[in-house]
Amino acid sequence: MRFGYRLSRLSGAVHSGGNVVFSPDGNTLYSLVGNRVAAFDLVAHTCFTLPYEHAHPIRRLAVSPDGRFLLTVDKGGYLFLVHLLRRIILCRMRLKRTHKVRDLVFSPDGQFFAITQERQFQVWRTPGAAREFAPFVLHRTYGSHSDDILNLAWSPCGQFLTTA
Numbered sequence: 001m002r003f004g005y006r007l008s009r010l011s012g013a014v015h016s017g018g019n020v021v022f023s024p025d026g027n028t029l030y031s032l033v034g035n036r037v038a039a040f041d042l043v044a045h046t047c048f049t050l051p052y053e054h055a056h057p058i059r060r061l062a063v064s065p066d067g068r069f070l071l072t073v074d075k076g077g078y079l080f081l082v083h084l085l086r087r088i089i090l091c092r093m094r095l096k097r098t099h100k101v102r103d104l105v106f107s108p109d110g111q112f113f114a115i116t117q118e119r120q121f122q123v124w125r126t127p128g129a130a131r132e133f134a135p136f137v138l139h140r141t142y143g144s145h146s147d148d149i150l151n152l153a154w155s156p157c158g159q160f161l162t163t164a
Helices: 007-011
Strands: 028-033 036-041 046-049 058-063 069-074 078-083 088-094 104-106 112-117 120-125 137-142 152-154 161-163
Touching (some): 112 152, 120 161
Antiparallel strands (some): 028 036, 036 046, 078 088, 112 120, 120 137
16 A cells, blocks of 8 residues: 655645645545535545535635534635535625634534634534524634634633634
């Protein structure tokens, strides 16, 4: 078995930014390719591109801890929640501060997700797979940092969120 993978050869396009995320079981790698998301099944050695696309290049992505949902946010500030098994967009929202999203993470239990916006970050409730009138509900906004927040990380228990 050969393990000579480089990211540019694995994704089939020049990786120009954003993040790369593994599925919770570690068998699938999700990568940004412009305004689309490519998924690489590392066990079956197959690749597919999710059938939706953003209007702008995607900035960040996050996979839920149970592997059912994918959140993507683009440079235009549009946030999409995608059901990974059905490969469809469940809901979308436009953020107010579009150019300053640096990180996007799910909580360990998957009930919340946090997103950075300049010197503050917001915690939102994760919508379910059922159809809702207003699926994204803001839980709380935290702020008062002296500079832009670049990274977020949840503690394993899900009670604490660290920023950098």
